[in-house]
Amino acid sequence: MLSRVARCAGVLVFLSGAAAADDRPALKIGMLTIHTGAAAAIGDQTENGFRFYLEEHGNKLGGHDVSLKVSDTTGTPAIAKAKAQELVQRERVDMVVGPIGSAEALAIHDFMREAEVPLISSSALAEDLTQRKPSKWFVRATSATGQMSHALGDYAANTLKVRKVVTIATDFAYGHEIVGGFQRVFEDDGGLIVKKIWVPLNATDFSSYLSQIGDVDAVYASFSGAAAQNFIRQYAEFGLKGRLPLLSTHSLVDESLLPEMGDDALGIISSGHYSAAIQNPENQKFVQGFRAAYKVDPGFYAAGGYMAAMFIDEAIKTMKGPATDKRQLMDALRAVRITGSPRGDISLDEFGNPVCDVEIRKVERKDGRLQNVVIKTYPHVSQFWTYEPAKVLAGPVYSRDFPPLRATR
């Protein structure tokens, strides 16, 4: 009995001593990522980006030591939900970073809002997370889907001056949104989408889709991972490369895929809120360090993880109280202003979505490797492009049939 009391007292002394040594309590951050299955690579890249920022900053965010709890969602929404509950209720984390996929993010969105725990998205792009289903417990460190393809629609219509375009993309929510955003701006600027080809998620062979392309000025394509690599190769093999310019958004030519793509990828023009080839000192430092650590340029996911950490860091720096106060932390996150990041200056709109630069990139061989060289920057791009937010929100989210093809309107 006596010994137990003594032990308890000892623990108490130890705890108070630890607290006295540093009045800033350690911050518990939960991370929802993917370590198993087909999407393990992008999960690793996100985590690497986040960890790289921590290493750069002595494992501290806003002066707090960080203890990172990583959970593997396997990319499944139901598991993401269970893991989010585990992180919040059992691990009692101060905030959650992730998850990787939009379907996962939508699955935990309501739970995080009701639990009143900040969720910092490092990659999920679904428009409605910051549009028709906003949550004040959510910020996005990346951008919304259409935000990137709006800019490309403008570039295609006004700089490249192409008129007739066929789109070909994966038949799921992200594909619908990325194509919808491109179509809206491109057609408002005088272009015409002739046909939208949808490819099932598990397709590996694109030959029959490629032969439907027909008489157009350019092709807009959106795929990711292995599908992106196979698409680009088959685009060349079936004689389209060099005949029809290929336009795309970040995922088709992500930095993590470029080393395996070879010359087939040369000349592809894409838009994205990041490129490893952005020429500012902050990005050059980031890319140099990341390359030294992981032997590959950081792409969309690595930059997403890195920026999520930077958002948290910068938000806490503006706080007066400790970052473990979730309500104050959330207010600080929603008001965060980033100056001088690898992606330039970023502020958040009233929905918690970045107003940021969007880069138009072109794949070129530079310094002996393929890079997304920036050929134009659209500064301070909002997720609503130049449209009235209320008007966009009154309409439906981009889908398979929205905006409709002009021929059917």
Added chain:
Amino acid sequence: MTYLLSSLSFGGLLFLVTAGFCLIFGIMRVPNLAHGGFFMLGAYVGVAALRAGLPFPLAVLAGGLATAALGAVFEAGVLRRIGNNEDAQVLATVGLALIIGDSILTVWGGNPLRAPAPEALRTSIQLAGAFFPAYRLAVLLVSVLIAVLLWLLIERTRLGAMLRAGVDDLKMTRALGISVPLLFSGTFAFGSCLAGVAGVLAAPILSAYPGMDFDMLPLALVVVVLGGMGSLLGAFVGSFLVAAVYVVGPVLFPEFAYVILFLPMMIVMAIRPQGLFGSASH
């Protein structure tokens, strides 16, 4: 024209995958759900061999041998102990598929790996105004060649006779003094080898990537159900049928792209539950 060639070349590839599945099921009655895993492992071993500087045919051999070895070990070490317990067979083979998948992730990482086609086949042939990659035509030829060799093996050799006997009546085969365990190990290794070879041949078309196992497995299952369990002829015809639906279906009916593959299978199952070429006793 492109549709026809695409269907044919994809059908050839599909046949190589399903032939092994079919042999194993026909003889051992094991629904080998790790077959996609063997296919993927073959692709990765092939890519690794190519990167080590081996010529393409040797890479194919390496992929085939690696999967054959793993298949033989798995059969002798796990499947043989399970016996005829179907639930256990399903669980064990799914387990092996997951182990293969995770091991590949650990060794080769999660990014897709590109495999170059052999130098001589790296061009595209122009046919009726459309381009078609020469490599795919070669895959079609190779798969037809393998189909003919398989047919000769099964119909014209003593080993083939033993295999056929095993399919028709296992008890009688055993009674005739044929070593069934040896037959089983050999069949499983050979079936796995075919999957591995298919994997290497597929790599220059599909790349090697995590998840290709479960992209391919449903297709193989559809082919086998359609063609008839254990019938190689069924697998051959079924492969080209499924490939045609896979290639042309989503073009004609884009709204039904996800289900169209299963339609012919459902129709056949409703009318002829044993499959197009399966015998009713199975």
